[in-house]
Amino acid sequence: EVQLMESGGDMVQPGGSLRLSCAGSGFTFSSSWMTWVRQAPGKGLEWVANIDQHGTEKYYVDSVKGRFTISRDNAQSSLFLQMNSLRAEDTAVYYCARDIRGYYDSIGFSDYFDYWGQGTLVTVSS
Amino acid sequence: SSELTQPPSVSVSPGQTARITCSGDALTKQYAHWYQQKPGQAPVLVIYEDSERPPGIPERFSGSSAGTTVTLAISGVQAEDEADYYCQSTDSSGTYPWVFGGGTKLTVL
Numbered sequence: 001e002v003q004l005m006e007s008g009g010d011m012v013q014p015g016g017s018l019r020l021s022c023a024g025s026g027f028t029f030s031s032s033w034m035t036w037v038r039q040a041p042g043k044g045l046e047w048v049a050n051i052d053q054h055g056t057e058k059y060y061v062d063s064v065k066g067r068f069t070i071s072r073d074n075a076q077s078s079l080f081l082q083m084n085s086l087r088a089e090d091t092a093v094y095y096c097a098r099d100i101r102g103y104y105d106s107i108g109f110s111d112y113f114d115y116w117g118q119g120t121l122v123t124v125s126s
Numbered sequence: 127s128s129e130l131t132q133p134p135s136v137s138v139s140p141g142q143t144a145r146i147t148c149s150g151d152a153l154t155k156q157y158a159h160w161y162q163q164k165p166g167q168a169p170v171l172v173i174y175e176d177s178e179r180p181p182g183i184p185e186r187f188s189g190s191s192a193g194t195t196v197t198l199a200i201s202g203v204q205a206e207d208e209a210d211y212y213c214q215s216t217d218s219s220g221t222y223p224w225v226f227g228g229g230t231k232l233t234v235l
Contacts, residue, residue, distance in 0.1 A: 095168055113214070119168055
């Protein structure tokens, strides 16, 4: 059974830092792209960042570029999100998800997220 | 970046068919995927690649695509289907290609 479990969420002051972790099990973690998605209170889903199997390709939404860093430890089947210079607008539940990437001649690539963790709450407030 | 537009809400009586649309220019050349999210829970993938159903998802969930619009249909709607539904797509030509629609609240009357 595929399982993802996030941890590390907390309340932090603006300008502070947090490191989120996501532990994966029940699948070959080292073969999977992984993604972070967040959801602000009462709002919709927002893709935040993703990383390829090897940790070499990394992509970020513009609003977190230069502040957040995604990384992984395949030996520990773990995904991380280092969040620095946190702002009030970063307040959200952060989900990690397994990212299934397909490559197609006609459309290039396409990703969907087939398993999600339960989420961890990050609150940025003074 | 790409934009995906969903109606904020859809209401349907039990047993009827609910249809939730998602529109965006990228959908003419990209697959769409759908997620169900119930209050306080993580999203669950219900349709991928426009019309494929993951294991364990009931057959009453189906997806279709036509031009710039994709549709999630739920036939024989049950009370347990009341949830928020999000479409998602990938636009490989975009700066950051992974985008969600704004979500649709499905209410079962």
